[in-house]
Amino acid sequence: MDNYNASLDTLFHALADPTRRAVVQRLVKGPAPVKELAAPYDMALPSFMKHISVLEEAGLIASKKQGRVRTCTFNPDKLAAAEKWFDDQRTIWASRFDNLDTLLTTLQGETDET
Amino acid sequence: MDNYNASLDTLFHALADPTRRAVVQRLVKGPAPVKELAAPYDMALPSFMKHISVLEEAGLIASKKQGRVRTCTFNPDKLAAAEKWFDDQRTIWASRFDNLDTLLTTLQGETDET
Numbered sequence: 001m002d003n004y005n006a007s008l009d010t011l012f013h014a015l016a017d018p019t020r021r022a023v024v025q026r027l028v029k030g031p032a033p034v035k036e037l038a039a040p041y042d043m044a045l046p047s048f049m050k051h052i053s054v055l056e057e058a059g060l061i062a063s064k065k066q067g068r069v070r071t072c073t074f075n076p077d078k079l080a081a082a083e084k085w086f087d088d089q090r091t092i093w094a095s096r097f098d099n100l101d102t103l104l105t106t107l108q109g110e111t112d113e114t
Numbered sequence: 115m116d117n118y119n120a121s122l123d124t125l126f127h128a129l130a131d132p133t134r135r136a137v138v139q140r141l142v143k144g145p146a147p148v149k150e151l152a153a154p155y156d157m158a159l160p161s162f163m164k165h166i167s168v169l170e171e172a173g174l175i176a177s178k179k180q181g182r183v184r185t186c187t188f189n190p191d192k193l194a195a196a197e198k199w200f201d202d203q204r205t206i207w208a209s210r211f212d213n214l215d216t217l218l219t220t221l222q223g224e225t226d227e228t
Contacts, residue, residue, distance in 0.1 A: 092143055
């Protein structure tokens with residue numbers, strides 16, 4: 001499996017969880033300490049840290065410890081990879097209709113000529 | 115968990131696998147029978163059908179049996195839901211920089227006035 005595919009696997013897996021999506025949605029607004037990110041959830045810290053690790057492994061966020069505070073930041077590059085995949089599918093899907101339009105126009109022209 | 119979030123869970127989970135993404139990539143070009151979709155994979159048919167089921171449950175594809183042939187078609191609506199999530203994050207991320215630009219311009223203005 002190539003790197004692009006492996007990267008999309010971990011990326012989509014990371015986004016297939018409501019807690020992890022909520023963390024991303026918070027971090028696009030700006031960096032935040034883990035303690036603040038974890039606050040809304042009724043979850044033990046080790047469980048929450050597993051979500052943070054999955055997001056880090058997918059490259060969606062980065063974290064840095066300064067003293068006793070670990071701060072997380074959003075990394076926009078990986079979202080771009082996922083968006084590209086969606087764009088590619090949409091382009092192919094749309095071109096299918098363009099081809100159908102061309103075919104219909106051609107057929108219409110042929111009908112008009114007869 | 116609301117319907118939108120549950121829908122994104124199953125959608126991103128469905129896309130977190132290279133075989134399932136490849137099936138979607140094939141079906142955006144047009145409908146195809148399961149036999150044709152399965153052909154490139156060294157995989158038992160029941161295993162392949164599990165992938166088809168995951169994609170159907172996520173609403174990314176639909177399948178219909180006519181006689182002995184089951185044909186799959188792509189459903190573009192669900193991709194739109196995922197794209198919307200990415201668009202929302204990008205908008206918030208971009209507005210963050212707009213705000214920063216405004217702040218910098220304001221501070222620059224204040225510096226110029228002094």
